[in-house]
Amino acid sequence: MEPVQxxxxxxxxxxxxxxxxxxxxxxxxxxxxxxxxxxxxGKIIQLDLSAIQRIDSAGIQLLMYLKVLSExxxxxxxxxxxxxxxLKVLDILGLVSFFGDRVKVKxxxxxxxxxxxxxxxxx
Amino acid sequence: MDLTEVIDAYLVExxxxxxxxxxxxxxxxxxxxxxxxxxxxxxxxHTIKGTAGMFxxxxxxxxxxxxxxLLDQLRSHEIPFQSELTExxxxxxxxxxxxxxxxxxxxxxxxxxxxxxxxxEMMKPFQKGDISVFAKKDSNQIRNEDEKESGMTxxxxxxxxxISEPNSSYRxxxxxxxxxPNRNVFSQGLDPISFIGYLKKIGSIHSLKxxxxxxxxxxxxxxESCYLGFEIHLVSDxxxxxxxxxxxxxxxxxxxxxxxxxxxxxxxxxxSGQLPEEEILLGNIWxxxxxxxxxxxxxxxxxxxxxxxxFSSSVNFGTKLSSLEVQAQEVAETKLSANxxxxxxxxxxxxxxxxxxxxxxxxxxxxxxxxxxxxQLIGFTEDSNLQESSILAMRLLNEVxxxxxxxxMVPIGDSFQKYTRTVRDLGKELGKDIKLITEGNETELDxxxxxxxxxxxxxxxxxxxxxxxxxxxxREKKGKPKQGTIKLNAYHEAGSxxxxxxxxxxxxxxxxxxxKAIDKGLVSGSIPDSEEEIFKLLxxxxxxxxxxxxxxxxxxxxxxxxxxNIESLRGAITVKSTPxxxxxxxxxxxxxxxxxxxxxxxxxxxxxxxxxxxxxxxxHFTDDxxxxxxxxxxxxxxxxxxxxxxxxxxxxxxxxTLRENIVIVRNGEKKAGIVVERLLGEYQTVIKPMGSVFRHxxxxxxxxxxxxxxxxxxxDIPSLFExxxxxxxxxxxx
Numbered sequence: 001m002e003p004v005q006x007x008x009x010x011x012x013x014x015x016x017x018x019x020x021x022x023x024x025x026x027x028x029x030x031x032x033x034x035x036x037x038x039x040x041x042g043k044i045i046q047l048d049l050s051a052i053q054r055i056d057s058a059g060i061q062l063l064m065y066l067k068v069l070s071e072x073x074x075x076x077x078x079x080x081x082x083x084x085x086x087l088k089v090l091d092i093l094g095l096v097s098f099f100g101d102r103v104k105v106k107x108x109x110x111x112x113x114x115x116x117x118x119x120x121x122x123x
Numbered sequence: 124m125d126l127t128e129v130i131d132a133y134l135v136e137x138x139x140x141x142x143x144x145x146x147x148x149x150x151x152x153x154x155x156x157x158x159x160x161x162x163x164x165x166x167x168x169h170t171i172k173g174t175a176g177m178f179x180x181x182x183x184x185x186x187x188x189x190x191x192x193l194l195d196q197l198r199s200h201e202i203p204f205q206s207e208l209t210e211x212x213x214x215x216x217x218x219x220x221x222x223x224x225x226x227x228x229x230x231x232x233x234x235x236x237x238x239x240x241x242x243x244e245m246m247k248p249f250q251k252g253d254i255s256v257f258a259k260k261d262s263n264q265i266r267n268e269d270e271k272e273s274g275m276t277x278x279x280x281x282x283x284x285x286i287s288e289p290n291s292s293y294r295x296x297x298x299x300x301x302x303x304p305n306r307n308v309f310s311q312g313l314d315p316i317s318f319i320g321y322l323k324k325i326g327s328i329h330s331l332k333x334x335x336x337x338x339x340x341x342x343x344x345x346x347e348s349c350y351l352g353f354e355i356h357l358v359s360d361x362x363x364x365x366x367x368x369x370x371x372x373x374x375x376x377x378x379x380x381x382x383x384x385x386x387x388x389x390x391x392x393x394x395s396g397q398l399p400e401e402e403i404l405l406g407n408i409w410x411x412x413x414x415x416x417x418x419x420x421x422x423x424x425x426x427x428x429x430x431x432x433x434f435s436s437s438v439n440f441g442t443k444l445s446s447l448e449v450q451a452q453e454v455a456e457t458k459l460s461a462n463x464x465x466x467x468x469x470x471x472x473x474x475x476x477x478x479x480x481x482x483x484x485x486x487x488x489x490x491x492x493x494x495x496x497x498x499q500l501i502g503f504t505e506d507s508n509l510q511e512s513s514i515l516a517m518r519l520l521n522e523v524x525x526x527x528x529x530x531x532m533v534p535i536g537d538s539f540q541k542y543t544r545t546v547r548d549l550g551k552e553l554g555k556d557i558k559l560i561t562e563g564n565e566t567e568l569d570x571x572x573x574x575x576x577x578x579x580x581x582x583x584x585x586x587x588x589x590x591x592x593x594x595x596x597x598r599e600k601k602g603k604p605k606q607g608t609i610k611l612n613a614y615h616e617a618g619s620x621x622x623x624x625x626x627x628x629x630x631x632x633x634x635x636x637x638x639k640a641i642d643k644g645l646v647s648g649s650i651p652d653s654e655e656e657i658f659k660l661l662x663x664x665x666x667x668x669x670x671x672x673x674x675x676x677x678x679x680x681x682x683x684x685x686x687x688n689i690e691s692l693r694g695a696i697t698v699k700s701t702p703x704x705x706x707x708x709x710x711x712x713x714x715x716x717x718x719x720x721x722x723x724x725x726x727x728x729x730x731x732x733x734x735x736x737x738x739x740x741x742x743h744f745t746d747d748x749x750x751x752x753x754x755x756x757x758x759x760x761x762x763x764x765x766x767x768x769x770x771x772x773x774x775x776x777x778x779x780t781l782r783e784n785i786v787i788v789r790n791g792e793k794k795a796g797i798v799v800e801r802l803l804g805e806y807q808t809v810i811k812p813m814g815s816v817f818r819h820x821x822x823x824x825x826x827x828x829x830x831x832x833x834x835x836x837x838x839d840i841p842s843l844f845e846x847x848x849x850x851x852x853x854x855x856x857x
Contacts, residue, residue: 024309027346056314057304061337061351068341092319093333093353117330117412 001053002026005033013043013075019051022059022086030062038066042074050081060089067099087113094118130227132474133174137223140167142540144216149543151209161198164212168194171223173417182231183222186239190215193246201251211245213544218242293419294385297329298366299409300355301398305376308349313373315351321369326359330412334400354405356412388419392426402427477570480530487520487527491807492828494520524807531571535613535622536564538573542584546609549588556595556606557588563613568620572692572712576622579685583624583708584609586682591706592628601703603627616711619736625707631700633657658698662686693824695790695841719810721827723803723835724786726768730835732808732827733797737788737840744785744798756785756796763787765796766847771822772836790840795847797838810837821846 001020008015014037022030037045047066052059063079070077079101082090087105090096091113096103098118105113144167147160156164172187190212196202218239225231300322304315322328334352337344344350359366363383370379380397382390391409395402406423409415415423494517501513539561550557568576592598592607599605610625637650640660651657664683689696694712713719713734721732722741744756755762765785785796808827817823824839 024312024314024347031346057316057349057351058309058314058346060316061335061349062346064335065337065341065344065346068337072341089316092316092328092331094331095333098333118332 003029003033007037013037013040013045015046015048017048017051020053022052022055022062024056024058027058027062030059034066038069038073038075040073040075044076044078045070046078046080048081049079049086050083052083052086055085055089060086060093060095064095064098084109084112091115091118130178133178134224134227135474137171137174138220140171141216141220141223142537143167145213145544146540148209148213148216149547151204152206152547156204158198161194161204165191165194165198168219169417171219173421175223175226176418177421178227180222180226182236182239183219183226186215186219186222186243189243189246190219193250196251202249205249208246208249211242211249214242215246293388293422295382295387295391295414296356296358297384297414298326298355298357298359298363299382299386299391299394299414300353300357300366301378301380301382301394302355302370303352303378303399304349304373306348306350308373308377309347315349315353315373318370318373319353319355322355322357322359322366325361325365325369326357329356329358331355332408332412334408352399354408354412356414388422388426391415391423392430395427477531480527484527484531487524488808491520491524495807496829521807528569529567531569532567533570533573534565535568535573535620536561536566538577538580539564539611539613542580542611545581545584546588549585553588554594555588555592557592558606558608560608560610561612562610566613566615566620568613568712572620575688575692576710576712579688579710580611580622580624582682582685584611587624587626587628587706590629591626620712622710622712623707624710625705627705629706630702630704631658631661631698631706632702636660654700655697658700661698662696690842693839719808719837721806721808721837722786723806723829724768724784724797724799725801725803726772726799729772730803730829730833731768731772731799732806732835732837733786733788734837734840735805737790739787739789739794741784741786741802744783744796758787758796761794763794763796764847765798766843767798768838769798769800771843771846788840790844793844795844797843808835808837 003021003026004019006017006019016037018030020026037043067077069075079086079099082101082103084106087103087109090099090103094117096115096119103115144164147156147164150156150160168187168191172184172191175183175187193202197204197208218235221235222231222239225235302315302319304313305311308315319328319331332354334354336350336352340350357366363381366381366383367374367379370377373379378398380394382394391406391414392402395405398405400408403424406415406420406427409423410417410420494513498513498517501509504510542561543559546557546559549555587609592609593601593603595605598607608627610623612623612625614621633654634650636657637646637660640646640663643663645660645663662682662685664681686696689710689712692712694710697709697711698706699709700706719732720735722735722738724731724733742758754764756765757763783798783800784802785798786802787794787796789795806829808829810825811827822839822843823836824842825837827835827837829835
């Protein structure tokens with residue numbers, strides 16, 4: 001499914017909704033779409049992932065890249081409303097603490113993700 | 124392996140950790156601890172436990188284990204931080220300090236163990252679950268539980284002391300899969316996640332850590348290339364072949380290494396050599412995913428160390444181990460921890476025996492002296508090339524000297540920090556509300572001096588708390604704020620370091636001091652105008668103005684000991700005080716004990732060195748400048764007292780008295796002149812301490828061997844001033 005980005009600018013930064021497949025065939029396009037907000041400095045970016053139906057290693061890697069980039073540019077990238085597809089990948093790869101966002105699991109999905117590891121920072 | 128050295132390193136490091144812990148805990152009295160604070164305290168206790176366990180220090184391990192559990196609950200926000208915990212944790216820190224230092228010497232007496240248990244009891248109400256039960260177990264059990272926590276199966280038995288246990292006896296508890304997909308894996312239509320997901324069909328993923336090179340390659344990031352890597356801890360009954368088969372399709376060009384359950388530390392060390400990440404980081408990741416435990420991680424570091432020949436000939440083992448562990452944790456703690464590229468640019472810290480540095484500084488000092496001599500000789504030649512080279516060599520040498528001196532410099536702030544606790548505890552003991560302010564924490568001073576300053580500073584701080592500050596009631600009556608303030612301040616001034624201890628209390632009552640001195644038979648007559656003269660009496664042995672002896676001070680150890688300590692460091696103390704406004708003790712210390720910039724002068728055949736930072740200017744000394752009384756020198760309208768070096772250090776030969784010179788020196792805020800016969804110029808010199816026979820000779824702080832082999836005495840200006848004043852006083856009062 002083709003990437004669709006809905007972008008709303010607010011005082012503090014951007015609220016973005018991504019819709020479609022966050023997978024290898026589309027990652028280049030997602031990357032291009034994100035340029036519009038990754039080029040800004042010192043803003044808060046809220047990326048809504050509720051409409052991501054599929055995500056693969058390339059997709060999660062792109063999100064990791066955007067997270068790194070936002071730190072380099074002194075932005076704050078917050079992922080929110082993770083879809084089940086995203087949650088499953090975060091869970092299996094133990095990346096919850098990498099992104100550090102609050103993760104909400106809907107009741108009907110509670111059996112599908114465990115978050116047994118990768119949720120705590122090492123200390 | 125020399126165990127003493129290792130234990131020394133453990134002591135030093137634990138002391139540092141405990142000091143930091145104390146500083147953080149004291150901060151929590153003012154504001155709630157941050158996550159970083161809680162993590163830091165946890166890490167301190169955790170690291171001490173790990174190293175203590177390695178040496179088999181049972182009491183320390185037992186105690187730290189319980190404290191660590193509480194801290195772990197705090198840092199994971201399972202329980203909230205409550206202000207009462209500050210006091211309990213401070214007590215725990217004190218007990219831990221005791222355990223660390225005493226257990227290296229032998230068994231801890233039962234009474235002290237009971238003391239520790241009572242601290243643990245106090246923690247109980249704050250914890251979730253009854254974890255104090257650990258206190259009753261022996262450390263072997265605790266170790267076993269640690270292993271289990273980290274995913275060990277019950278089959279493994281680690282009941283032996285880890286120090287006697289060879290590394291090879293540790294077996295990893297499950298499969299360790301190290302998987303680094305090929306960069307082009309996405310373009311081949313393969314998704315690493317699906318392979319990892321498939322692992323679930325043949326077993327259970329105990330834990331997995333994703334490592335990403337994006338962190339370092341973000342500038343050249345191509346979303347269609349794969350920068351991910353995975354360290355997987357798989358628990359499975361399947362055989363090695365089955366596990367490997369999962370990755371059959373993706374294995375080409377990728378890096379895949381599967382270590383079966385039961386592999387050893389050596390296998391892990393072999394593997395770490397093949398992976399792109401730092402071995403230390405890998406160790407930490409493996410600990411995080413439950414492949415290694417706290418103790419086996421130390422074994423792993425030990426194994427790495429033994430593989431690297433010459434790895435730490437100057438860095439001793441214990442230090443390396445725990446700092447490696449901490450370093451690894453710190454690396455992993457940063458959010459983007461999984462950085463597989465070896466960070467070449469990261470600066471590292473090594474610990475070096477201070478004797479080696481002393482040795483280096485001494486040698487550099489000798490080199491400076493002989494180079495100065497060479498320079499002097501070259502100065503007489505006409506060869507300009509030679510002169511140029513010599514100037515260049517001297518410049519480089521000076522840089523080397525600066526650098527080597529800096530090796531031993533430490534900020535005084537660390538040393539100031541411990542007084543926060545002293546002041547806090549004394550305040551409670553004395554029923555006073557005291558605030559400590561420290562300034563100039565970054566001021567650097569020779570480590571040797573900082574160490575020797577500990578006692579005098581403690582004494583002065585205790586004095587300020589006890590004698591200096593009033594009780595809250597008294598302060599209120601005087602219209603002062605209830606809370607008294609003590610200020611520690613350090614700064615550089617003209618080649619010296621000045622440390623001030625100021626309080627806003629009573630101030631010193633001059634009359635009382637004078638009276639006390641009269642009673643003791645030290646002085647006679649009416650009270651002099653000079654405040655300085657009176658305050659000097661405070662440093663006389665046995666003269667205490669304390670009206671009552673408390674637990675805190677007034678126990679016979681007086682300011683005379685402080686003065687002795689400071690003088691042994693070539694320093695000086697002055698006191699300033701205003702009644703009801705407070706007192707200030709000002710310590711002036713040299714930056715370093717090893718080398719000084721001196722000014723070489725001569726009287727007859729004898730040469731002397733005046734510390735350069737005290738020299739203000741040099742002038743011809745002519746009769747026109749002398750006042751009638753022949754005691755003062757007129758300098759631009761100011762009268763400056765002077766003395767003739769020849770009078771103090773008589774020399775047989777007749778000097779060039781026709782043309783004398785005067786060196787204007789300053790000591791603190793005072794100026795004086797020293798009349799000499801010849802000025803020989805600036806001279807860098809290594810201070811050789813005086814032999815024990817001459818140690819108490821006043822007016823001389825050391826000696827130096829000059830380039831031509833002659834000995835020059837280094838003049839101790841403060842004590843020369845003092846001696847002159849004493850002689851003058853004697854003359855006047857007679």
